[in-house]
Amino acid sequence: MADDPEEGMLSWDESVFRDEHVFEIDYVPETFAHRESEMRSLKYALRPAARGSRPLNVIARGPPGTGKTTAVQKVFGELGAQTDVRTVRVNCQVDSTRYSVFSRVFEGIFEYEPPSSGISFKKLFRQITEKLVEEDEVLVVALDDVNYLFYEGEASDTLYSLLRAHEAHSGAKIGVIVVSSDLNLDVIEDLDGRVQSVFRPEEVYFPVYDNEEIADILRERVERGFHEGVVSTEVLDEVAELTAESGDLRVGIDLLRRAGLNAEMRASRTVSIEDVEEAYEKSKYVHLSHSLQALSDSEIELLEVIARHDGERAGDVYDAFHEQTGLGYTRYSEIINKLDQLDIIDATYTNVEGRGRSRQLSLRYEPEAVLNRLEGN
Numbered sequence: 001m002a003d004d005p006e007e008g009m010l011s012w013d014e015s016v017f018r019d020e021h022v023f024e025i026d027y028v029p030e031t032f033a034h035r036e037s038e039m040r041s042l043k044y045a046l047r048p049a050a051r052g053s054r055p056l057n058v059i060a061r062g063p064p065g066t067g068k069t070t071a072v073q074k075v076f077g078e079l080g081a082q083t084d085v086r087t088v089r090v091n092c093q094v095d096s097t098r099y100s101v102f103s104r105v106f107e108g109i110f111e112y113e114p115p116s117s118g119i120s121f122k123k124l125f126r127q128i129t130e131k132l133v134e135e136d137e138v139l140v141v142a143l144d145d146v147n148y149l150f151y152e153g154e155a156s157d158t159l160y161s162l163l164r165a166h167e168a169h170s171g172a173k174i175g176v177i178v179v180s181s182d183l184n185l186d187v188i189e190d191l192d193g194r195v196q197s198v199f200r201p202e203e204v205y206f207p208v209y210d211n212e213e214i215a216d217i218l219r220e221r222v223e224r225g226f227h228e229g230v231v232s233t234e235v236l237d238e239v240a241e242l243t244a245e246s247g248d249l250r251v252g253i254d255l256l257r258r259a260g261l262n263a264e265m266r267a268s269r270t271v272s273i274e275d276v277e278e279a280y281e282k283s284k285y286v287h288l289s290h291s292l293q294a295l296s297d298s299e300i301e302l303l304e305v306i307a308r309h310d311g312e313r314a315g316d317v318y319d320a321f322h323e324q325t326g327l328g329y330t331r332y333s334e335i336i337n338k339l340d341q342l343d344i345i346d347a348t349y350t351n352v353e354g355r356g357r358s359r360q361l362s363l364r365y366e367p368e369a370v371l372n373r374l375e376g377n
């Protein structure tokens, strides 16, 4: 059957994937290479907790997709398996107020949600600390993507409550790991003085992976995720190179999954360079999609207005936003700052002759790419 046109083609019940789950966003990789020193620093800081003492606090910083969340998950996994230390990871992109952070902590400790019918913060806090003292347990809270607490003006209060828990309730031992991928944010500097005086964290920096490290990490994912022979070395190198351009490992993982789906669409048993190139048109926006996820309605509305008026004067953008939403200048200005901090737009002040300082707004992405994602395409 040498001339069988179906040869080399996938049938309906076949897949290029051995395990597609390894390309999903919440997958915790089995091996975690090239992060030995960062893991060592984290463990060093948390070691006292394993002995029943309050651990050192940590600030983990580094660009997006450099393994910060994974490192926390790995260390928390080990602590959970080998010690009595309680660990709770809070995603501040989702829970961006002190109250919701503590609700998550409550849930982590009691294994059920706090009553939704308005229990006061004070009560929530007391129940958590009492439980820790009663059980004689140490708690480590990771505030992942802590930058979102800063955008909402909730960072100082949240940290203050966590760090002073032992004073509010003697015997309560809580350590904090704050994780930030916003390199423009000076976490310590931006906290209130009262928090700064009690927050002297160990710093752990996560640099971007270089080309070789990216290829190495992705090779492992390919071996677990695809059947043998589906992704050639040449294709993997291409994926690694495109990933290195952004430095965000998530781009590469998303790229592999989409390229695999493209190959399946062609009913092919192997992923081609073209499959990768086509996939990259979407995967290069994983960071944008991630940032857009947690925007509120008014933030989305302003971003839409900016995308539709790209390149126009800031004053015109405000007029259009005000007309559409009825919201005033203060809120407008707050949202502009947040979109700027999220690197979705670039907002810089320039001196305009005769008109004083004015803001120059520009999108950091193609307006179409932003609008498509906002519309869920």
Ligand SMILES: Nc1ncnc2c1ncn2[C@@H]1O[C@H](COP(=O)(O)OP(=O)(O)OP(=O)(O)O)[C@@H](O)[C@H]1O
Pocket: 024, 025, 027, 028, 029, 031, 032, 033, 034, 035, 062, 063, 064, 065, 066, 067, 068, 069, 070, 071, 145, 180, 181, 206, 217, 249, 250, 253
């Ligand atoms: N050394 C590694 N080995 C295997 N997979 C890794 C490694 N580092 C990161 N990853 C994978 O890359 C993706 C991004 O990693 P992670 O979420 O830990 O990054 P991050 O620094 O927390 O990003 P962000 O700051 O945007 O939240 C995850 O899917 C993770 O599994």
